[in-house]
Amino acid sequence: MGAPVAACAATNAAAVLWCEAGRSPASAARAQQFGLTPVATLRDLLDRSDIVISLCPPAAAEDLARDVAEHGFAGVYVEANAINPERMVRIAELLKPAAAVVDGGVVGSPPVRGKTPTLYLSGPVAATAQIEALFADTAVQMKTLGREVGKASALKLSYASFQKTSRVLVALAVGMAREHGVDQELVEVASRRTDSYLAEPEYVAKTAARAWRWGPELQEAADALAAAGLPPEMLRAAASTLARWNDAKGGELTLTDALDRLAQP
Known part of the structure; x- marks a missing residue:
């Protein structure tokens, strides 16, 4: 899901980065297939990014958020993994107040071969508006559920x-x-x-x-x-x-x- 969603973001972003440290050859091949720009370390990625989208296996979500928080990321962080609302709240607390945290949930198949998944969002109005703009006119449909973090994860x-x-x-x-x-x-x-x-x-x-x-x-x-x-x-x-x-x-x-x-x- 991550690579094709990232490719859709490239429609409106100056660049879409991925961190190659510790990733498998299969992950690298997917990133290359979808035209993503590699960076060597997570710090490199965070220093160059205004928006981070976390779309990984649920078990890794909290550890990744903790790593991002330790680097002091101050942009918009979209937690788009299939996690429960309580974990979503914990992740938001890890990243605030430096980052604006948006709760996200992708429903549907990856956006390839005509598929159009929906990315549901909940969180701060200004931050969700940025994500809506990022995926405007792409195969990723957008729907915002309100300001309460946890709603998108619950859905x-x-x-x-x-x-x-x-x-x-x-x-x-x-x-x-x-x-x-x-x-x-x-x-x-x-x-x-x-x-x-x-x-x-x-x-x-x-x-x-x-x-x-x-x-x-x-x-x-x-x-x-x-x-x-x-x-x-x-x-x-x-x-x-x-x-x-x-x-x-x-x-x-x-x-x-x-x-x-x-x-x-």
């Missing part, structure tokens, strides 16, 4: 929790079906419905009303996964979540009621 993780877990659930479902020779039939059944459940939040209340029955079904499915040598923990965790709604059987819950019960069993 990114909310979406990722559904999207990525759904992909894992597909693997488990197909794996179970294949074990019993009905994987093609499973695909046929699923092809009759293509809508995303995430677009139907009103169904949460109906899920709560059915939880007393669905939970045991998922436990049975978890047992089937275990028997097939597949990991059952995800379905057991889903069954445990449904158990928080066990007393909603037959009830007429609203979406708000259902979510309140889920958060405060």
Whole structure:
């Protein structure tokens, strides 16, 4: 994601730099492919930059921010990694008051071959405006969510929790079906419905009303996964979540009621 996003920034920036210290040959090849300018050290990069965009694996986000803070960076720092809002706040505290910190979250595929991801932002108005200008008229779409640091990270993780877990659930479902020779039939059944459940939040209340029955079904499915040598923990965790709604059987819950019960069993 990082290299093609950086290439989009080059549309409006005087230069887009990357630090080659400690990076792999594959990273160097990507940077060259997208026309980024190499610098030898992080200090070199920070001394020459008005804006820093951190787009790396989540586990490295805080260490990178700490390294940037130790150099006294005083520009705009965009923390665009898939991290939780609490970590985002910690990173902002590391970099302030020297830097203006913008919370960012990229939703979508890398901006290549016609793809147009959205970079969601939250943070100081002047700083978010700079980032909007940086990506104006590029394949990276922009949307600002307000001034509160943590909002963009929360949106990114909310979406990722559904999207990525759904992909894992597909693997488990197909794996179970294949074990019993009905994987093609499973695909046929699923092809009759293509809508995303995430677009139907009103169904949460109906899920709560059915939880007393669905939970045991998922436990049975978890047992089937275990028997097939597949990991059952995800379905057991889903069954445990449904158990928080066990007393909603037959009830007429609203979406708000259902979510309140889920958060405060």
